[in-house]
Amino acid sequence: MPNGRPGDHPLTDIVTHHIKTYSKRADDTVRDLAVALSNKFLWRFLYHFHRKDDVITVMGSKRRIPILEFEEMLDDLYKKISALDSKDLQGFEDEADRLLQDVVNRYGGKIPR
DSSP: OOOSSTTSOHHHHHHTSOOOOSOHHHHHHHHHHHHHSOHHHHHHHHTTEEEETTEEEETTSOOEEEHHHHHHHHHHHHHHHHTSOTTSHHHHHHHHHHHHHHHHHHTTOOOOO
């Protein structure tokens, strides 16, 4: 079970410990997403993506994503989430969760509940 120490989880590595995890661009986008979303969404989302050499591996899948494609995917996700209406908190969380699930599904994973 992750406990927030360095190396435990990509989200805490990036946001709390400022450890380069994916790439500078990807890590910066994760920090931006962390401002817009609650940690529970990002925690479940980033759980699936692990960097190994210059590709991102998708947990539970044989899919390997080039780092540039991963950066573009995060940027696109940030743009979509930024466009959501955060005034309707429940609708915002539902839509953000759907966007995160769509991305993980595209790459062969499934966000645990």
